[in-house]
Amino acid sequence: MTPQAIQQTLVLIKPDALKLSLTGYVLSQLSEFHTGLRFAGAKIVHVSRMLAEEHYAEHKERFFYPSLINYLMGRIHYADAPQKRRVIALVYSGPGAVNKVRELAGPTNPHDAREKAPGTIRALGTVVPVLDPDGNVLGNRLDNLIHAAANESDAEREIKLWFKPEDIMPYMRAYPTAPCDEFYYLHDGRVSTAAAPGATCVLDPGHEVWESDLLALRQIAADQPAACSLDAVMAKYFINKRCEPD
Numbered sequence: 208m209t210p211q212a213i214q215q216t217l218v219l220i221k222p223d224a225l226k227l228s229l230t231g232y233v234l235s236q237l238s239e240f241h242t243g244l245r246f247a248g249a250k251i252v253h254v255s256r257m258l259a260e261e262h263y264a265e266h267k268e269r270f271f272y273p274s275l276i277n278y279l280m281g282r283i284h285y286a287d288a289p290q291k292r293r294v295i296a297l298v299y300s301g302p303g304a305v306n307k308v309r310e311l312a313g314p315t316n317p318h319d320a321r322e323k324a325p326g327t328i329r330a331l332g333t334v335v336p337v338l339d340p341d342g343n344v345l346g347n348r349l350d351n352l353i354h355a356a357a358n359e360s361d362a363e364r365e366i367k368l369w370f371k372p373e374d375i376m377p378y379m380r381a382y383p384t385a386p387c388d389e390f391y392y393l394h395d396g397r398v399s400t401a402a403a404p405g406a407t408c409v410l411d412p413g414h415e416v417w418e419s420d421l422l423a424l425r426q427i428a429a430d431q432p433a434a435c436s437l438d439a440v441m442a443k444y445f446i447n448k449r450c451e452p453d
Contacts, residue, residue, distance in 0.1 A: 214304045216305045218296075221351075233328055236311050237297075237311060242299070242311070244304050247298040251293050257442045261368055279294065316351070332349065335348045367417050368442055371444070383418040390408060393441055399428065
């Protein structure tokens, strides 16, 4: 299969699935035997706030957003055990990857999954009330065990958010890469190509990066409009770093 023919999708095994010991079940449902899809990348991630907020950026104005962020960060299911706060991030690769995984995952709402698609992964999930500070119910949060990219465009954005090119074998990368051509530093939420006291060097010349990320970095460094936010580019480089914010 040539890189041009590869379709890939992102799957996250969320903290509730890990707490319920459903990892083996999820992996068996998504196995190559059932789907014809292969692993292209896998990692265990302690989810930072930066990463969670970028992943769920489309929900930023919704009432359940704060609860959703804490859910993905593992703060809800492992409130007193920060060492257990993690998700398993996976890239699956092969023909029809997005739709195959979505079908096995089932509807987003676990109640709908149990009614309309029993036997799917999310049918084992739960719907949890979201309360305001006074204890009034604002609505629901869907603890649905796994995330599966909704379409090819979302899959590309999410894979590039969670994975660096080096996390995926060269012949299984579905998106163009390019060598970084200069140093990029992050300091106080801004990116620069010049070193400064307190700045963190994130990329250096020769580092293989997603081509679209490199273009965005150049534009952001030059104070020009970019196709994505700085955090969307940077989040993956702070995964599992001790200095990353909780």
